[in-house]
Amino acid sequence: MFCPKCGKEVPDSTKFCPSCGEDLSLGKKVQDATNNAFQQTEKEMGSAFNEMRDSFNGTSSNGGRLKDDRGLLSYILLSIITCGIYSYYFIYKIAKDVNVACDGDGQNTSGLAAFILLSMITCGIYTWFWYYNLGNRLAANAPRYGMTFQENGTTILLWQIFGSFLCGIGPFVAMYILIKNTNQICNAYNRKHGL
Numbered sequence: 001m002f003c004p005k006c007g008k009e010v011p012d013s014t015k016f017c018p019s020c021g022e023d024l025s026l027g028k029k030v031q032d033a034t035n036n037a038f039q040q041t042e043k044e045m046g047s048a049f050n051e052m053r054d055s056f057n058g059t060s061s062n063g064g065r066l067k068d069d070r071g072l073l074s075y076i077l078l079s080i081i082t083c084g085i086y087s088y089y090f091i092y093k094i095a096k097d098v099n100v101a102c103d104g105d106g107q108n109t110s111g112l113a114a115f116i117l118l119s120m121i122t123c124g125i126y127t128w129f130w131y132y133n134l135g136n137r138l139a140a141n142a143p144r145y146g147m148t149f150q151e152n153g154t155t156i157l158l159w160q161i162f163g164s165f166l167c168g169i170g171p172f173v174a175m176y177i178l179i180k181n182t183n184q185i186c187n188a189y190n191r192k193h194g195l
Contacts, residue, residue, distance in 0.1 A: 001014075001024075003017040003019065003020060003022050003024065004022065005017065005020050005022040006019050006022065008020070010024065040071070040073075064193075064195055065190050065195040066097045066100060066101055066186035066189055066190055066195070067093065067097060068183045068184075068186040068187035068190060069183065070090075070094075070179045070182065070183055071179065072172065072175060072176045072179055075090055075175065075179065076172070078090075088112055088115075088116070091112055091115055092111060092112040094109075094134070094178070094182055095109045095111050095112065095115075095134075096111070097182065097186050098134065098137065098138065098182060098185070100189070101141070101185045101186055101188075101189040102137055102138075102144075102185070105137070105141055107137055109130075109133065109137060110130065115127070115130055118130075128157055128160050128161065131153070131156050131157065131160055131174060131178065132153035132154070132156060132157045134153070134156070134178060135151060135152050135153035135154075135155065135156035135157075135177070135178060135181070136152050136153035136154075137153075138152075138178070138181040138182060138185055139151065139152035139153070139181070141185060142181070142184075142185065145184075145185065145188035145189070145192065146188070147184060147185075147188065149181050149184075151177045151181065155174075155177065156174045156177060156178060157174075159171070159173045159174035159177070160174045
């Protein structure tokens with residue numbers, strides 16, 4: 001392996017770099033990885049708070065740019081902090097951004113009002129349908145931006161339903177896939193339009 005500070009080659013089991021004294025222990029690596037994860041989450045949460053503030057104030061600080069840096073961890077943490085309110089705002093923003101990025105494909109991702117109302121009427125079944133349609137729409141529009149997604153609506157639906165039996169992680173995996181694919185589509189849209 002190589003020392004991240006000075007770049008000298010050192011044996012794998014070395015705890016300190018013989019050239020510069022940098023700590024190369026496993027504990028240091030774990031600490032660095034944890035710090036990076038917390039910094040990324042803090043960045044995502046700050047971005048989400050700014051987006052919510054701008055939305056409530058009726059302003060936009062991104063100049064028409066679609067949000068392409070959403071993250072699963074910030075989604076979970078903000079949903080917990082706001083007692084679930086952020087999750088609805090998240091659905092609203094994803095539907096809005098996907099409708100902009102995929103405009104002209106003959107489809108429309110229903111917004112928050114339809115999502116809430118139809119989910120209540122169908123005892124939550126519409127929620128699965130909404131995620132399924134969103135996954136399919138993202139997969140269908142990926143070639144438009146020169147990409148391909150392995151995951152589609154069926155993958156999302158399977159994780160939503162059957163993944164729940166895997167210690168309840170299925171819905172989080174499904175949401176991660178949707179966030180990842182939405183970020184890629186929005187990023188490609190922003191690049192295409194010079195935003």
